[in-house]
Amino acid sequence: NAGVTQTPKFRVLKTGQSMTLLCAQDMNHEYMYWYRQDPGMGLRLIHYSVGEGTTAKGEVPDGYNVSRLKKQNFLLGLESAAPSQTSVYFCASNRGQGQPQHFGDGTRLSIL
Amino acid sequence: RKEVEQDPGPFNVPEGATVAFNCTYSNSASQSFFWYRQDCRKEPKLLMSVYSSGNEDGRFTAQLNRASQYISLLIRDSKLSDSATYLCVVIPEWASWGKLQFGSGTQVVVTP
Numbered sequence: 001n002a003g004v005t006q007t008p009k010f011r012v013l014k015t016g017q018s019m020t021l022l023c024a025q026d027m028n029h030e031y032m033y034w035y036r037q038d039p040g041m042g043l044r045l046i047h048y049s050v051g052e053g054t055t056a057k058g059e060v061p062d063g064y065n066v067s068r069l070k071k072q073n074f075l076l077g078l079e080s081a082a083p084s085q086t087s088v089y090f091c092a093s094n095r096g097q098g099q100p101q102h103f104g105d106g107t108r109l110s111i112l
Numbered sequence: 113r114k115e116v117e118q119d120p121g122p123f124n125v126p127e128g129a130t131v132a133f134n135c136t137y138s139n140s141a142s143q144s145f146f147w148y149r150q151d152c153r154k155e156p157k158l159l160m161s162v163y164s165s166g167n168e169d170g171r172f173t174a175q176l177n178r179a180s181q182y183i184s185l186l187i188r189d190s191k192l193s194d195s196a197t198y199l200c201v202v203i204p205e206w207a208s209w210g211k212l213q214f215g216s217g218t219q220v221v222v223t224p
Contacts, residue, residue, distance in 0.1 A: 042215060042216035043156070045211065058211075098143065098144045100161065103156050105154060
C-alpha cells in the first residue's frame with residue numbers, strides 16, 4: 001500500500017515564485033493535515049481538512065493556502081514564496097478524532 | 113508553557129542498556145497519547161499508542177500517569193537501530209477535529 005504520498009520530494013524556489021505541494025492518500029481517511037518542521041522545532045500545523053471540500057487554519061497558516069477538492073488529495077499552495085518558508089513539509093492523514101496520524105515522507109523545500 | 117514538553121536530550125545509551133524518558137502535558141482532559149519515532153528528519157512513524165493501564169510492545173514499554181500528567185517510554189536492551197528522535201503526541205479533549213499536539217522530541221543515541 002502506498003499510504004500517504006507527497007509530491008515533489010525536493011524543490012528549490014526563488015523568492016516570489018509560487019508552487020503547489022500535492023498530498024495523496026489511499027486509505028480513505030477523512031482527515032488530512034499539512035505540517036512544517038524546522039531544525040530544533042517540533043511539527044507545526046499549517047492547515048487541515050476534516051473532509052472533502054473543507055479546510056481550516058492551523059497554528060501557522062500565513063503565506064499558505066490549501067484545497068481539498070477530492071477526498072484523497074490535499075494540496076498546499078505557496079502563492080509568493082519567502083525564505084522563511086524554507087522547511088520540510090509533511091502531510092498526514094487519519095480516520096478521525098483520537099486516531100493516530102500516518103505521515104508522508106516529506107517535501108524538502110528551499111527558497112532562495 | 114508549551115502544551116507538550118519533552119527533554120530534548122540527547123540521551124546517550126550504551127548498546128544493551130535501558131533508557132527511559134518522559135513527556136509532560138498541560139491539559140488534564142487529554143484523552144489519547146502516542147509515541148512516534150522520527151529518523152534524521154524523515155517522516156514520523158507511529159511507535160505505539162499509550163493506554164491507561166500501560167502497555168508493552170517487545171522492548172518498548174509506555175506508561176501513562178494522569179495524576180502527574182506525563183507519559184513515559186522505556187526502551188530495554190537498546191539496539192543501535194533505536195537511535196532516533198522520539199516524539200510524544202497528545203490529543204487534547206478539546207481537539208474536535210483530530211488535531212494532535214506534538215512534543216519537540218527526545219533524541220536517543222545508542223552507542224556501540
